[in-house]
Amino acid sequence: xxxxxxxxxxxxxxxxxxxxxxxxxxxxxxxxxxxxxxxxxxxxxxxxxxxxxxxxxxxxxxxxxxxxxxxxxxxxxxxxxxxxxxxxxxxxxxxxxxxxxxxxxxxxxxxxxxxxxxxx
Amino acid sequence: xxxxxxxxxxxxxxxxxxxxxxxxxxxxxxxxxxxxxxxxxxxxxxxxxxxxxxxxxxxxxxxxxxxxxxxxxxxxxxxxxxxxxxxxxxxxxxxxxxxxxxxxxxxxxxxxxxxxxxxxxxxxxxxxxxxxxxxxxxxxxxxxxxxxxxxxxxxxxxxxxxxxxxxxxxxxxxxxxxxxxxxxxxxxxxxxxxxxxxxxxxxxxxxxxxxxxxxxxxxxxxxxxxxxxxxxxxxxxxxxxxxxxxxxxxxxxxxxxxxxxxxxxxxxxxxxxxxxxxxxxxxxxxxxxxxxxxxxxxxxxxxxxxxxx
Numbered sequence: 146x147x148x149x150x151x152x153x154x155x156x157x158x159x160x161x162x163x164x165x166x167x168x169x170x171x172x173x174x175x176x177x178x179x180x181x182x183x184x185x186x187x188x189x190x191x192x193x194x195x196x197x198x199x200x201x202x203x204x205x206x207x208x209x210x211x212x213x214x215x216x217x218x219x220x221x222x223x224x225x226x227x228x229x230x231x232x233x234x235x236x237x238x239x240x241x242x243x244x245x246x247x248x249x250x251x252x253x254x255x256x257x258x259x260x261x262x263x264x265x
Numbered sequence: 266x267x268x269x270x271x272x273x274x275x276x277x278x279x280x281x282x283x284x285x286x287x288x289x290x291x292x293x294x295x296x297x298x299x300x301x302x303x304x305x306x307x308x309x310x311x312x313x314x315x316x317x318x319x320x321x322x323x324x325x326x327x328x329x330x331x332x333x334x335x336x337x338x339x340x341x342x343x344x345x346x347x348x349x350x351x352x353x354x355x356x357x358x359x360x361x362x363x364x365x366x367x368x369x370x371x372x373x374x375x376x377x378x379x380x381x382x383x384x385x386x387x388x389x390x391x392x393x394x395x396x397x398x399x400x401x402x403x404x405x406x407x408x409x410x411x412x413x414x415x416x417x418x419x420x421x422x423x424x425x426x427x428x429x430x431x432x433x434x435x436x437x438x439x440x441x442x443x444x445x446x447x448x449x450x451x452x453x454x455x456x457x458x459x460x461x462x463x464x465x466x467x468x469x470x471x472x473x474x475x476x477x478x479x480x481x482x483x484x485x486x487x488x489x490x491x492x493x494x495x496x497x498x499x500x501x502x503x504x505x506x507x508x509x510x511x512x513x514x515x516x517x518x519x520x521x522x523x524x525x526x527x528x529x530x531x532x533x534x535x536x537x538x539x540x541x542x543x544x545x546x547x548x549x550x551x552x553x554x555x556x557x558x559x560x561x562x563x564x565x566x567x568x569x570x571x572x573x574x
Contacts, residue, residue: 149331152331153330153331156326156330156331159351160327160349160350160351162350162354187332188330188332189332189333218462218463223326223420223462224461224462224463224506224507225325225326225419225461225462225507226326226462227462228461228462228466229351229355232355233351233354233355243467243536246466246467247467249462249466250463250464250465250466250467250468251464253463253464254464255464256463256464257464258502258503259502260463260502260506263421264421264422265331265420265421
């Protein structure tokens with residue numbers, strides 16, 4: 146389980162306009178590139194200083210590669226990060242205000258308390 | 266010593282800026298009522314005539330990340346840039362810039378460390394909507410220096426609710442012991458029941474109106490004892506998965522004091538979450554002082570006229 150790394154993916158993509166578009170257009174390719182090149186980057190350090198051990202679990206990689214936000218919820222990805230990024234990805238495709246946000250809630254309607262743990 | 270001009274606790278709603286500045290068909294039906302409430306709330310800060318704002322909020326995974334997460338942090342910068350690309354993108358928030366007050370920052374840091382709060386600090390801090398929303402709502406001219414205090418209500422493990430109350434009490438003591446003749450308003454923003462990224466998000470009102478009614482009453486009456494008796498980190502997830510942001514309201518209850526009823530309180534039921542606004546005047550209500558002065562004017566005029574005769 147690498148819940149922290151899933152959150153790190155959502156966090157680093159969400160804050161970069163180019164990455165948001167890249168992930169929208171090519172989710173599987175972006176996830177593969179990110180895991181190979183970015184996953185072990187220490188965010189506050191020069192590029193030579195890297196971690197050596199971070200990798201997605203198979204179900205995490207697949208959820209990210211398929212834009213499967215209900216599955217990310219189930220895996221304990223931080224719901225604020227998932228929501229913020231997925232609004233950036235898909236809100237534009239909905240005509241009604243909050244159309245995407247309400248569909249998002251509906252697709253998660255099978256979950257009841259307690260929600261999956263998000264502690265990293 | 267510095268004086269506390271006002272203590273203000275508020276929700277922070279990032280959609281207010283867009284709702285209140287939109288016109289014509291773009292303007293949502295609830296915008297007029299919302300704006301009227303905000304302008305009345307703003308007046309409670311204006312009449313307090315503050316010189317400096319101590320702003321309590323929470324970074325929403327902007328500058329602080331899970332590789333290095335402070336629980337409580339004080340901004341210690343000369344200036345602050347504010348608002349981020351994803352807040353511009355999602356909420357239409359403008360980029361902002363504020364002056365800091367390093368003297369007050371340094372006093373709070375040193376005093377906090379010496380009285381049991383091992384506060385983190387930042388000399389280069391880009392603020393987010395948890396502290397820019399109250400500037401937009403309460404001080405849109407953005408003309409006062411600020412000292413931001415960030416709390417972690419977001420990335421578990423979180424500090425206990427009691428710690429938030431205690432930090433509020435400590436902040437009040439520290440401001441009151443600041444060797445300065447300035448008037449400080451302490452403004453903190455949090456949430457009532459709120460769901461983000463879960464099945465109960467973006468409903469016609471907040472996810473738990475019962476919790477909201479109870480919470481508003483705790484805050485309004487300063488009922489810290491009852492609030493601490495009922496609230497735990499874990500059970501705050503029941504009214505909504507982002508309701509741990511209520512702990513910033515608890516911090517502000519600590520600033521205002523046990524059993525101290527707010528001099529001003531208001532709320533507004535909106536889609537997604539309830540808005541709530543509270544103001545306390547520890548040094549007396551300046552609106553009452555102004556009214557008393559106005560009432561005594563005719564008497565003074567009569568006395569002056571009698572003297573002239």
